[in-house]
Amino acid sequence: MKNEATGHPPAVGETAVEEPLNRTPTEEASTSVREYSSGTVGAPLPGAEDTGGSRATGSRRRRRRRRAVLVALAALTAGGAVAAAAIGFSGESGASDGAGSSGLPPNTTRVTRQSLADVHRADGILGYGQSVTAFGRLPGTITAMPETGDRIARGKALYEVDNRPVILLYGSVPAYRALKDGVEGPDVQQLERNLSALGYTGFTVDEEFTDATADAVKEWQEDIGLEETGTVDLGRVVFAPGKVRIDGQEAEVSGQIGQGGKVLSYTGLEKAVTVELEVAEQRLAKEGSTVTVTLPDESVVKGRIEEVSTVIEPATGQEEASTKIELVVALTDRKAQKAADAYALASVNVDFVAQTRKDVLTVPVSALLALAEGGFGVEVVKDGTSSYAAVTTGLFADGRVEISGGGIAEGTTVGMAK
Missing domain, CATH: 2.40.10 (Thrombin, subunit H)
Incomplete structure (x- = not known):
């Protein structure tokens, strides 16, 4: 009588392995990985030759000695288990090799050489990226605010306090101090670069705030309706990487704003x-x-x-x-x-490539056998007989697994679960 799990009689002398009566859901899902005792590695398949003796008595004895069991995916490496469970062990089916009479596996496939990629999919939201909050540094009454969705470019008012504009300029260094004659640093160079882009001249774009810089600032202040002091007060400009899109209002027109109060939020323009x-x-x-x-x-x-x-x-x-x-x-x-x-706002899928393996030997996950002594193997079919070969597993991806081991080469025929 044949073993229900393997499709062929158990070998004489193998240790009995009792199948649990109550399987967990994980064990039920693991029907593609089979277990064999260590004595079978590298040996002909059970049933390949007659061992003699009473067939009926021997069959009953062998059934008592061993029942093949299906191994839970938890036996795989953590990454492999997750990958294998996700793909449901979908493998390639080959032609039947006459398992009913020869003991050969019911289906076969070939070892292939290819690249594997472990891809992780996550949900994402398409929009304009992270929103940035603009905080007020000039106390007073908000007298003008942009609408949500408005787009603001360099040199334009982001909002107004006491009827005086707070100007958007481009740069990566946040405004953190007043900029005036004698001050030096990258924030000065950032200001001068903006003045130059807006058409003001007569100064050198560098990290020094000079009298020439102050003159350009006075000219700029006159153009936007500010007192011509030659000093850029903290809070008069907001630096952003580029043009911005107003994402939301955090304050109201006619509302009072203090030091550090939220005014509005903005994003970049690109999706x-x-x-x-x-x-x-x-x-x-x-x-x-x-x-x-x-x-x-x-x-x-x-x-x-x-x-x-x-x-x-x-x-x-x-x-x-x-x-x-x-x-x-x-x-x-x-x-x-x-x-x-x-799309103004939409749900999307984002695929991350967690790991890749190029030009490796692979088989469908369902071709793996769990060996009783530990580790995994495959059933190599050659010249009408088969034997078990231990393998080392690598990356699990797309229903396949990377393998290596003695006697395993591209084109090798291996058995698969039904």
């Missing part, structure tokens, strides 16, 4: 995707890494991780505090931006 990951997935969050973004119309565009930040949500009520990894993915070319322009 970007915000992704939230669990802390355990932090390995995916590498600045500069390339990802692919699938838009609602199923078109796929390229993206690049530009910002990575840790967001801590404090405990509220019955909810415990949580920590998330937040990413901003920039759409890196004109084609991607054009495709994204059709």
Whole structure:
């Protein structure tokens, strides 16, 4: 009588392995990985030759000695288990080799050489990336505010306090002090670069605020309706990387604002995707890494991780505090931006390549056997017989697994589960 799990009689002298009566859901899902005792590695398949003796008695004895069991995916490496479970062990089916009479595996496949990629998919929100809050540094009454969605360029008023504009300029260094004669630093050079871009001359763009710089500032102040002091007070300008889009209002016109009060929030103009990951997935969050973004119309565009930040949500009520990894993915070319322009706000899929293995030997996950002495093997079929060969597993991806070991080469025929 044949073993129900393997499709062939157990070998004489193998140790009995009792199958649990109550399987866990994980064990039920693991029907593609088979277990064999250590004595079978490298040996002919059971049933390949007659061992003699009473067939009926021997069959009953062998059944008592051994029952093949299906091994739970928890036996795989942690990464492999997750990958294999996700793909459901979908493998290639080969022609039947006559398992009913010869003891050969019911299906076969060949070892192939290819590249594997472990791809992780996460949900993302297509918008304009992270929002930045503008804080007021000039106390007074807000007399003018832009509307949500308005776009502001260099030299234009971001909002007004006491009927005097707060001006947007470009730069990466936040305004943190008054800029006046005798001050030096990269923030001075940033101011002078903006004055030059706005058409003011007569000074050298460097890190020194000189009398020539002050003269240019006075001319600029006259043009925008400010008192001509030659000093840029803290709070009179807001530096941003480029043009901004107003994302929301944090204060109201006619409202009073004090030092450090929230006024409005803004984003850049280019579309970007915000992704939230669990802390355990932090390995995916590498600045500069390339990802692919699938838009609602199923078109796929390229993206690049530009910002990575840790967001801590404090405990509220019955909810415990949580920590998330937040990413901003920039759409890196004109084609991607054009495709994204059709959507103001949309849910998208973002695919991260966690790991790749190039030019490796692979088999379907369902070709793996779990060996009783530990580790994994495959059933090598050759010249009408088969034997078990131990293998070392590598990356699990796309329903396949990277393998290596003695006697394993490209084109080798191996058995598969039904």
